[in-house]
Amino acid sequence: MSTTFEQLPHDMTQFNGKESSDSFMIRRQHATNDHCTLFSFKAIILLTAVSLSCSKKASSVHTSFSTFVAPITPRSILSAKTLVKLCLNNEEATEWDDEVRSEVAHALVPVLFPQASSRRHSITAETALKKLLRAKYQRLSSSKGYLEKDKIESKTMDGSGFGSATLLLGTSVMRLRHWYVVATTRHHVSPRDKTPPIPCPFDASILSLLTGGSFDVSNVIPNESEITCSIVNHNNHSDNELLSFVSAMINEHCNYLSMNASLPLPLEGKFRQNPVLKLSLLFSMPVFLTEALLKRYGYSTTKDIFVNSNAPGPVTIRKNSIRFPGSDEKLGQWLLDEDGVHVLPLTNSIENLPFQQREIQEKLAIYASADGSNQFVIGSGPNMGTIIAPRGCLQILESDADATKKTAKKLMKSIWSMKGWQLGYFEVQDAGSQVIVHSLEAEPGDSILDYCAGNGGKTFGIASVLMERGYSAINDDNHAIISEIVAHDVADQRLRQIKGSMSRVGFVEQRDQRLASKISSFYTEQRDHGKNCRCNIRISTSSELESSSSSRKFDIVLVDAPCSSTGVLRRRPSQRWSLTEKEAFETLPELQLNILKEAAKFVKSGGKLVYSTCSLLKQENEDIVSAFEHSDVFQGSFVRWNFNSLESTVKDNSNTTEHHTLTIIPTAVNDGFFIARFKAL
Numbered sequence: 001m002s003t004t005f006e007q008l009p010h011d012m013t014q015f016n017g018k019e020s021s022d023s024f025m026i027r028r029q030h031a032t033n034d035h036c037t038l039f040s041f042k043a044i045i046l047l048t049a050v051s052l053s054c055s056k057k058a059s060s061v062h063t064s065f066s067t068f069v070a071p072i073t074p075r076s077i078l079s080a081k082t083l084v085k086l087c088l089n090n091e092e093a094t095e096w097d098d099e100v101r102s103e104v105a106h107a108l109v110p111v112l113f114p115q116a117s118s119r120r121h122s123i124t125a126e127t128a129l130k131k132l133l134r135a136k137y138q139r140l141s142s143s144k145g146y147l148e149k150d151k152i153e154s155k156t157m158d159g160s161g162f163g164s165a166t167l168l169l170g171t172s173v174m175r176l177r178h179w180y181v182v183a184t185t186r187h188h189v190s191p192r193d194k195t196p197p198i199p200c201p202f203d204a205s206i207l208s209l210l211t212g213g214s215f216d217v218s219n220v221i222p223n224e225s226e227i228t229c230s231i232v233n234h235n236n237h238s239d240n241e242l243l244s245f246v247s248a249m250i251n252e253h254c255n256y257l258s259m260n261a262s263l264p265l266p267l268e269g270k271f272r273q274n275p276v277l278k279l280s281l282l283f284s285m286p287v288f289l290t291e292a293l294l295k296r297y298g299y300s301t302t303k304d305i306f307v308n309s310n311a312p313g314p315v316t317i318r319k320n321s322i323r324f325p326g327s328d329e330k331l332g333q334w335l336l337d338e339d340g341v342h343v344l345p346l347t348n349s350i351e352n353l354p355f356q357q358r359e360i361q362e363k364l365a366i367y368a369s370a371d372g373s374n375q376f377v378i379g380s381g382p383n384m385g386t387i388i389a390p391r392g393c394l395q396i397l398e399s400d401a402d403a404t405k406k407t408a409k410k411l412m413k414s415i416w417s418m419k420g421w422q423l424g425y426f427e428v429q430d431a432g433s434q435v436i437v438h439s440l441e442a443e444p445g446d447s448i449l450d451y452c453a454g455n456g457g458k459t460f461g462i463a464s465v466l467m468e469r470g471y472s473a474i475n476d477d478n479h480a481i482i483s484e485i486v487a488h489d490v491a492d493q494r495l496r497q498i499k500g501s502m503s504r505v506g507f508v509e510q511r512d513q514r515l516a517s518k519i520s521s522f523y524t525e526q527r528d529h530g531k532n533c534r535c536n537i538r539i540s541t542s543s544e545l546e547s548s549s550s551s552r553k554f555d556i557v558l559v560d561a562p563c564s565s566t567g568v569l570r571r572r573p574s575q576r577w578s579l580t581e582k583e584a585f586e587t588l589p590e591l592q593l594n595i596l597k598e599a600a601k602f603v604k605s606g607g608k609l610v611y612s613t614c615s616l617l618k619q620e621n622e623d624i625v626s627a628f629e630h631s632d633v634f635q636g637s638f639v640r641w642n643f644n645s646l647e648s649t650v651k652d653n654s655n656t657t658e659h660h661t662l663t664i665i666p667t668a669v670n671d672g673f674f675i676a677r678f679k680a681l
């Protein structure tokens with residue numbers, strides 16, 4: 001008997017339930033695969049036991065279970081709470097009531113460390129777990145680092161960040177896969193058992209520990225230096241130590257899953273034939289998401305997307321020409337000299353393309369800026385691609401064989417402590433996000449509304465492009481070029497963040513009595529020989545923008561809409577499980593269409609409107625574009641604005657039909673995004 005597709009819940013929150021089977025008679029009749037060990041057997045006992053003990057229905061078996069469990073002190077219960085909090089996804093751990101936590105503690109000690117039962121009170125759950133892990137993963141746990149929560153994007157540059165990113169990816173991401181291992185293993189263990197698989201109440205980190213023995217990871221143990229792990233907001237050394245081990249283990253799983261996507265699971269028959277289930281289980285993705293992406297991209301590209309979504313992403317930076325007017329190469333040299341960090345301009349190659357079509361190079365098109373000088377996207381089809389080399393885009397090398405000891409030491413530092421960042425020479429920004437900035441094709445002197453400015457990632461990118469090109473655009477008839485950007489967002493907190501970055505990025509506050517007191521206005525300028533190139537940024541709340549809407553129109557409006565983040569899942573590990581079907585297919589699309597229609601009224605005649613997301617879902621991308629194009633706002637007022645396509649590599653012209661939308665697929669070098677462009681009549 002095995003788990004069927006129908007038994008796999010669409011709503012993955014069910015996996016956190018506390019259901020259980022009626023029996024916990026476990027006999028290991030035959031192994032699920034050659035890699036099963038005693039460790040996994042213990043894990044299964046524990047999981048079953050805890051599932052049972054967490055269930056109200058479990059009272060009948062609880063007596064026999066209790067005989068197996070050593071009494072524990074309040075101190076160890078408390079410790080177990082800490083353990084659970086640390087090891088489990090926070091949201092879930094907080095939902096657990098005390099009873100469940102103490103059951104976990106009860107279960108952990110004797111099952112994982114049976115000798116403890118003869119030395120009552122002498123060992124806590126943490127100690128048991130630590131000892132177990134130490135024995136198994138000692139080699140991997142030697143170094144540690146620290147990570148601030150929510151900064152995965154920027155932290156993956158260094159050893160600690162890489163390990164931590166993987167830890168977070170692992171803990172949040174692999175839930176479905178681990179559940180499946182446990183469930184199917186249990187079924188193979190007890191084939192005559194008629195009960196459904198046990199939805200396991202543990203999060204992946206515990207499951208990783210517990211199912212570790214199910215995998216043969218001996219060939220995929222990463223370098224010790226990559227396993228430097230850290231704990232978020234936790235100063236207790238021993239807890240850090242514990243999570244180092246957890247991280248090491250999860251790291252193995254992640255590397256294994258992302259780099260070596262073969263199937264060590266007992267996927268048979270129905271499973272193997274069902275692509276939705278197969279990809280969902282293999283890559284631990286919600287079923288509704290897998291279904292939607294398969295429909296849009298097909299099997300091969302969806303699989304590539306998932307491989308990249310499960311591995312830590314690269315650390316990409318954007319040169320800030322306001323603070324660093326030199327070339328990309330000069331910035332690279334400066335960062336090497338001053339920060340000891342190797343960066344290289346981003347260059348992607350056809351070999352890296354995540355498409356089935358990668359073999360058929362003649363079908364590739366290159367999308368570029370109007371003058372062809374800045375080539376940024378290479379596509380396998382008319383409107384789908386990945387990034388090649390936008391100007392100003394550099395990537396920090398993760399491992400550098402030539403690094404001196406000094407460099408290696410500096411690499412362990414946080415990106416925020418780099419001199420280059422503190423001086424505002426660069427910003428951390430994914431290549432795809434940079435392409436969105438370039439796709440506006442902003443000209444010095446333009447007025448631009450960044451309607452969903454967030455914390456200013458694109459606002460500052462636009463300013464950098466305008467200032468880089470502005471000074472050289474000044475001619476004899478024109479001694480001053482002034483560009484203006486209005487950064488708007490509904491979230492005041494985000495706007496405050498933009499304000500906080502202004503000075504580092506190179507802007508000074510403008511004190512102008514004529515401006516309303518609440519409006520924050522900043523400027524940067526370059527003056528030379530009577531010429532003046534200037535860029536103003538005004539920060540505007542909704543009410544301020546609304547009050548000027550009748551008179552104020554812009555050359556360009558960017559709508560970088562709130563979305564499901566399905567193109568950047570590796571940067572937000574918990575996103576795949578917190579995103580609901582309703583949100584992805586109803587709530588967000590409705591919001592996105594409303595925002596786009598609302599923002600469109602700020603485009604001046606002849607101006608441009610660009611819609612972008614970091615989603616890969618058709619419902620948030622092409623469907624929004626289509627709904628917008630059928631709306632009254634579009635009809636008679638806007639037309640599509642196609643991307644410029646260079647045809648240098650294209651032999652089959654039929655495939656390069658110009659398009660006004662572009663989907664950027666996540667790869668090893670960039671995240672996933674969508675862009676649509678319109679022009680006002």
Ligand SMILES: C[S@@+](CC[C@H](N)C(=O)[O-])C[C@H]1O[C@@H](n2cnc3c(N)ncnc32)[C@H](O)[C@@H]1O
Nearest residue numbers: 452453454455456457458489490491560561562
């Ligand atoms: C994808 S984020 C923007 C990221 C930002 N452009 C950047 O590059 O860093 C989407 C933003 O839209 C904002 N938002 C949500 N609803 C909005 C609305 N109705 N109008 C304007 N902004 C909105 C959110 O507060 C959020 O900051």
